[in-house]
Amino acid sequence: MSTHSEQMHAPEGMARCPIMPTYGPPPVMFVRGEGSWLFDPDGKKYLDFLSGLAVTSLGHAHPTVALAIAEQARTLLHVSNLYGTEHQAGVARTIDTLIAGEAAPRGQVFFANSGAEANECAIKLARKWGGRGKHVVVSAWRSFHGRTLATLHATGQPEKHEAFQPLPEGFRHASWNDLDDFARALDESVAALLLEPVQGEGGVNPGDPAFFQGLRELCDERGILLMVDEVQTGFGRTGKWFGFQHMGIEPDVVTMAKALGNGMPIGACWAKAEVAAAFQPGDHATTYGGQPLSTAAARAVLQVMQSIDAPALATQRGSSLTKKLEALPGVIGVRGLGLLLGVELDAEVLGGRLARDVAAQCLDAGLVLNGITNTALRLAPALTVSEDEIDVAVGLLAAVLSGGTS
Numbered sequence: 225m226s227t228h229s230e231q232m233h234a235p236e237g238m239a240r241c242p243i244m245p246t247y248g249p250p251p252v253m254f255v256r257g258e259g260s261w262l263f264d265p266d267g268k269k270y271l272d273f274l275s276g277l278a279v280t281s282l283g284h285a286h287p288t289v290a291l292a293i294a295e296q297a298r299t300l301l302h303v304s305n306l307y308g309t310e311h312q313a314g315v316a317r318t319i320d321t322l323i324a325g326e327a328a329p330r331g332q333v334f335f336a337n338s339g340a341e342a343n344e345c346a347i348k349l350a351r352k353w354g355g356r357g358k359h360v361v362v363s364a365w366r367s368f369h370g371r372t373l374a375t376l377h378a379t380g381q382p383e384k385h386e387a388f389q390p391l392p393e394g395f396r397h398a399s400w401n402d403l404d405d406f407a408r409a410l411d412e413s414v415a416a417l418l419l420e421p422v423q424g425e426g427g428v429n430p431g432d433p434a435f436f437q438g439l440r441e442l443c444d445e446r447g448i449l450l451m452v453d454e455v456q457t458g459f460g461r462t463g464k465w466f467g468f469q470h471m472g473i474e475p476d477v478v479t480m481a482k483a484l485g486n487g488m489p490i491g492a493c494w495a496k497a498e499v500a501a502a503f504q505p506g507d508h509a510t511t512y513g514g515q516p517l518s519t520a521a522a523r524a525v526l527q528v529m530q531s532i533d534a535p536a537l538a539t540q541r542g543s544s545l546t547k548k549l550e551a552l553p554g555v556i557g558v559r560g561l562g563l564l565l566g567v568e569l570d571a572e573v574l575g576g577r578l579a580r581d582v583a584a585q586c587l588d589a590g591l592v593l594n595g596i597t598n599t600a601l602r603l604a605p606a607l608t609v610s611e612d613e614i615d616v617a618v619g620l621l622a623a624v625l626s627g628g629t630s
């Protein structure tokens with residue numbers, strides 16, 4: 225109880241809150257989840273249309289995943305990566321198949337604990353592969369790649385950089401979906417490009433297939449790695465297993481995390497075997513990455529996702545949700561792929577509110593989503609969301625939008 229009240233009711237007492245002030249005071253506390261629903265300590269229900277942030281793609285407390293975690297916890301939690309464990313190879317093989325399709329076996333996987341760590345692995349791999357003098361990673365303005373110092377510099381949002389200068393050397397940015405600008409950014413020092421297929425944190429901005437195909441050609445001509453950050457888009461979210469599969473290209477490196485564990489922390493970096501060969505024993509390591517508990521969860525997640533054809537669900541439910549959102553008064557446009565959607569609102573319906581104010585009112589009304597720009601909301605429900613739940617969510621959003629600033 226005291227944790228609850230400390231976190232919930234201590235605005236002027238922030239100094240006494242035991243949590244660092246990186247997130248601002250939480251508006252609500254959640255104590256339980258089931259499928260698309262979350263519950264606060266008073267038993268109030270919330271429809272979760274954010275899924276962590278595209279993490280719980282199978283919904284909360286999925287029974288198969290919960291059972292796999294519980295059984296593994298009773299069996300073996302952890303041993304060092306100096307020794308083998310049961311699930312790593314199988315999960316890596318499944319990831320390889322989902323990425324390479326008929327071309328599998330094609331690549332190798334390094335397991336980490338988060339999206340930023342998966343990207344750190346990719347950046348180190350690019351440097352080792354490129355060799356001295358060929359180490360620069362080019363990413364897009366408005367991109368998001370994580371909060372460690374290196375992935376923060378890869379993140380194309382200068383306002384997030386300022387307080388933490390100097391950032392690690394070796395990063396450069398070019399304009400999203402602008403092939404000429406990327407071509408201008410390339411020289412002998414560039415080892416790799418790092419790009420999201422759909423920019424998530426940057427506003428739900430889908431990549432243009434022609435842009436990605438042009439980048440693939442540039443990379444082939446100049447001997448540069450094309451690395452895609454699928455941390456938010458991976459595992460069916462966009463209607464395909466990976467977002468790059470909409471772009472008509474084959475990447476050299478793929479990073480992933482969020483949905484892979486359905487809430488259990490796990491990240492992974494896949495690379496074509498000939499690229500992965502740049503790493504030798506001792507080049508990279510992690511204490512927890514790939515440990516039995518998280519790989520047991522990932523194994524269950526991938527089995528469930530394959531058995532329900534998660535990408536197909538994202539396509540069907542995504543198109544239904546998109547149509548229903550587009551029909552709402554005040555919605556100018558819905559962008560994104562599958563069940564990763566940005567909803568652009570017009571000035572009239574906003575009525576002086578920012579999208580985050582609308583999101584806060586939705587939360588009060590029992591709907592979880594977030595403001596992704598000043599004028600757009602982001603929705604990322606579980607891929608298992610039902611048509612009824614979509615109707616409830618759209619109804620709640622409609623009521624908040626028509627309710628004005630109250």
Ligand SMILES: *Cc1c(COP(=O)(O)O)cnc(C)c1O
Nearest residue numbers: 338339340368369370424455456
């Ligand atoms: C969330 C995210 C990350 C960072 O993942 P963490 O697990 O928070 O470190 C990196 N890239 C993208 C595209 C993301 O959405």
